[in-house]
Amino acid sequence: MKDLPTYTALVDSFRKLPGIGTRSAERMANAVLELRKEDALEFAEAIQNAKTKVHKCPNCGLYTEDDLCEVCKDDTRNHEICLVVVNPKDAIAFEAVSNFRGVYHVLGGLLSPAKGVGAEALNIDSLKLRIKEEGIKEIIVATSPTLEGETTALFLAKVLEPSGVSVSRLGYGLPAGSSLEYADPLTLSRALEGRRKL
Numbered sequence: 633m634k635d636l637p638t639y640t641a642l643v644d645s646f647r648k649l650p651g652i653g654t655r656s657a658e659r660m661a662n663a664v665l666e667l668r669k670e671d672a673l674e675f676a677e678a679i680q681n682a683k684t685k686v687h688k689c690p691n692c693g694l695y696t697e698d699d700l701c702e703v704c705k706d707d708t709r710n711h712e713i714c715l716v717v718v719n720p721k722d723a724i725a726f727e728a729v730s731n732f733r734g735v736y737h738v739l740g741g742l743l744s745p746a747k748g749v750g751a752e753a754l755n756i757d758s759l760k761l762r763i764k765e766e767g768i769k770e771i772i773v774a775t776s777p778t779l780e781g782e783t784t785a786l787f788l789a790k791v792l793e794p795s796g797v798s799v800s801r802l803g804y805g806l807p808a809g810s811s812l813e814y815a816d817p818l819t820l821s822r823a824l825e826g827r828r829k830l
């Protein structure tokens with residue numbers, strides 16, 4: 633609508649969210665216009681606060697509002713076993729499983745020659761540093777069982793070999809080609825238990 637530039641701007645903002653097309657963005661913008669004014673302003677403030685207060689843990693890459701995330705700060709967790717995930721969202725999924733009591737490291741992506749993503753784009757150097765400084769003894773690579781996920785896991789096993797850590801990969805329960813994002817807690821839990829050495 634040409635006479636509603638502010639509405640169009642709101643639709644464009646919602647379209648920036650992953651998986652949201654024009655129709656969904658319009659529905660969301662309409663819903664915002666129908667909200668009570670205080671609720672809409674609270675919504676805007678929540679977005680602003682999230683973007684100013686939440687940041688990535690400098691040690692592992694999980695989200696936090698403190699200097700270090702709650703996992704890195706927790707002495708009751710096993711800091712010798714580290715689950716390497718692609719993004720913070722995957723770590724949140726594993727936390728819901730609750731039987732994992734180790735720590736995390738966020739890779740920040742997957743190796744993909746097709747998309748031009750090389751090793752330098754991933755948080756591998758910081759992982760090597762943590763292995764040395766924190767005495768990590770076991771790495772479990774929790775990438776999805778896709779071509780890029782497998783390639784990344786094998787690459788990690790190769791580059792981490794000199795550091796002497798044991799590197800394993802999530803095991804059975806995850807169908808090939810599937811995304812971790814859609815796995816239920818039981819499947820994640822079994823995949824973790826059934827991990828196999830690389």
Ligand SMILES: [Zn+2]
Nearest residue numbers: 689692701704
């Ligand atoms: Zn952390």
